[in-house]
Amino acid sequence: MKPETMATPFDLLLHNVRIAACADDTCAVSAPGFVAIREGRIARVGTMDEVAAGTTARAERDGGGALLTPGLIDCHTHLVYAGHRAREFELRLQGASYEAISRAGGGIRATVRETRAADDATLFAQSACRLQSLMRHGVTTVEIKSGYGLSLDAELKCLKVARELGRRFAVDVRTTLLAAHALPPEYDGRPDDYIAEIAQRILPEAVRLGLADAVDAFCETIGFTPAQVRRVFEAARAHGLPVKLHAEQLSNQHGAALAAEFDALSADHLEHVDEAGVAALARAGTVAVLLPGAYYFLRDTTPPPIELFRRHRVPMAIATDCNPGTSPTTHLPLMLNMACTLFRLTPAEALLGATCHAAQALGLQASHGSIEVGKQADLCLWDAEAPAELAYAVGASPLRARLHHGVEQPLQ
Numbered sequence: 138m139k140p141e142t143m144a145t146p147f148d149l150l151l152h153n154v155r156i157a158a159c160a161d162d163t164c165a166v167s168a169p170g171f172v173a174i175r176e177g178r179i180a181r182v183g184t185m186d187e188v189a190a191g192t193t194a195r196a197e198r199d200g201g202g203a204l205l206t207p208g209l210i211d212c213h214t215h216l217v218y219a220g221h222r223a224r225e226f227e228l229r230l231q232g233a234s235y236e237a238i239s240r241a242g243g244g245i246r247a248t249v250r251e252t253r254a255a256d257d258a259t260l261f262a263q264s265a266c267r268l269q270s271l272m273r274h275g276v277t278t279v280e281i282k283s284g285y286g287l288s289l290d291a292e293l294k295c296l297k298v299a300r301e302l303g304r305r306f307a308v309d310v311r312t313t314l315l316a317a318h319a320l321p322p323e324y325d326g327r328p329d330d331y332i333a334e335i336a337q338r339i340l341p342e343a344v345r346l347g348l349a350d351a352v353d354a355f356c357e358t359i360g361f362t363p364a365q366v367r368r369v370f371e372a373a374r375a376h377g378l379p380v381k382l383h384a385e386q387l388s389n390q391h392g393a394a395l396a397a398e399f400d401a402l403s404a405d406h407l408e409h410v411d412e413a414g415v416a417a418l419a420r421a422g423t424v425a426v427l428l429p430g431a432y433y434f435l436r437d438t439t440p441p442p443i444e445l446f447r448r449h450r451v452p453m454a455i456a457t458d459c460n461p462g463t464s465p466t467t468h469l470p471l472m473l474n475m476a477c478t479l480f481r482l483t484p485a486e487a488l489l490g491a492t493c494h495a496a497q498a499l500g501l502q503a504s505h506g507s508i509e510v511g512k513q514a515d516l517c518l519w520d521a522e523a524p525a526e527l528a529y530a531v532g533a534s535p536l537r538a539r540l541h542h543g544v545e546q547p548l549q
């Protein structure tokens with residue numbers, strides 16, 4: 138045994154696992170080996186020979202030869218909201234478009250009404266169900282946006298619920314202020330006044346209370362113009378917060394270039410982005426977050442330009458976009474499947490998209506998203522031999538164990 142391991146033993150030795158580290162942009166799988174954990178972090182990664190030679194820890198866990206990946210990261214959700222929109226689903230199946238429903242006062246505004254009316258406990262309970270479902274499918278870090286409050290009090294209420302979820306459950310929560318999600322009814326005809334309210338009151342107050350890790354906006358004909366988004370981004374920059382953007386989901390508003398100009402962590406959706414937008418993302422190091430659940434649920438027919446992302450070396454992340462209007466799902470592995478079947482990603486690209494690239498989309502690449510010494514010990518053990526099996530399974534996630542900060546969590 139090496140002297141340093143005798144001095145400070147590992148807390149846990151997870152051995153007999155085949156490791157897909159998801160570092161260096163590859164999902165290559167190792168021969169059976171081990172991960173040693175100390176104080177919630179990965180302290181050593183090695184081979185079974187080293188275990189045989191006497192590497193020990195306070196506790197040991199035999200992984201049975203199963204596949205070990207980083208814990209999954211869902212880098213784009215709107216999971217704090219009240220109610221549902223199943224009636225709109227029926228209307229869309231009868232031919233109504235998402236935009237038409239939105240313009241008629243449904244869509245995001247319908248959920249805003251229910252979210253504003255919900256008390257904290259109700260909002261927490263409904264959101265917690267969705268979070269627990271995400272965790273059952275292997276998620277160890279989740280981004281949660283506000284955006285169904287659209288007033289100072291209601292946006293803060295949603296962000297507080299998101300923070301509380303992070304305290305109460307074994308999952309890391311990153312919060313994003315998305316006050317520029319839709320125009321609240323009290324600002325009808327006065328979008329610039331609402332943008333001023335966000336820039337001068339909502340955003341500074343969210344920052345003051347430590348409730349937001351990033352700022353997002355919906356740049357679209359039914360959302361906000363690039364000029365309005367720019368004002369929100371300038372306020373974010375003034376307060377030291379990184380930005381993200383819902384860009385080019387339904388039309389090309391040149392939001393990707395705007396996001397890149399502000400060194401955005403990510404630009405999300407991107408079905409209608411053009412090559413100039415993709416090149417701008419590449420120059421800025423901005424991640425393209427792809428949301429196949431929304432594409433599927435809206436029965437969209439224009440997929441994001443995957444080949445352009447590959448050619449320009451824009452990292453691609455995959456997320457659920459969990460929300461009541463366009464992607465009512467909490468199943469991240471199913472999104473990996475859809476990214477492959479609908480967007481033609483390879484299963485390896487899909488897994489990198491829910492691990493290391495998702496970490497990058499949250500600015501967490503130094504601590505999350507891969508199995509490397511020094512990173513947080515957030516890990517998933519799967520009943521699978523190859524990473525491709527995670528994307529292959531339609532609606533089943535072969536999760537055997539989930540570790541958060543080095544501690545195995547009950548799968549519920």
Ligand code: NIG
Nearest residue numbers: 245355383431460461462463
């Ligand atoms: O990411 N694009 C805007 N926001 C959500 C949809 C929200 C809703 O319809 O409630 C999205 O798809």
Ligand code: FE
Nearest residue numbers: 213215383458
């Ligand atoms: Fe979204």
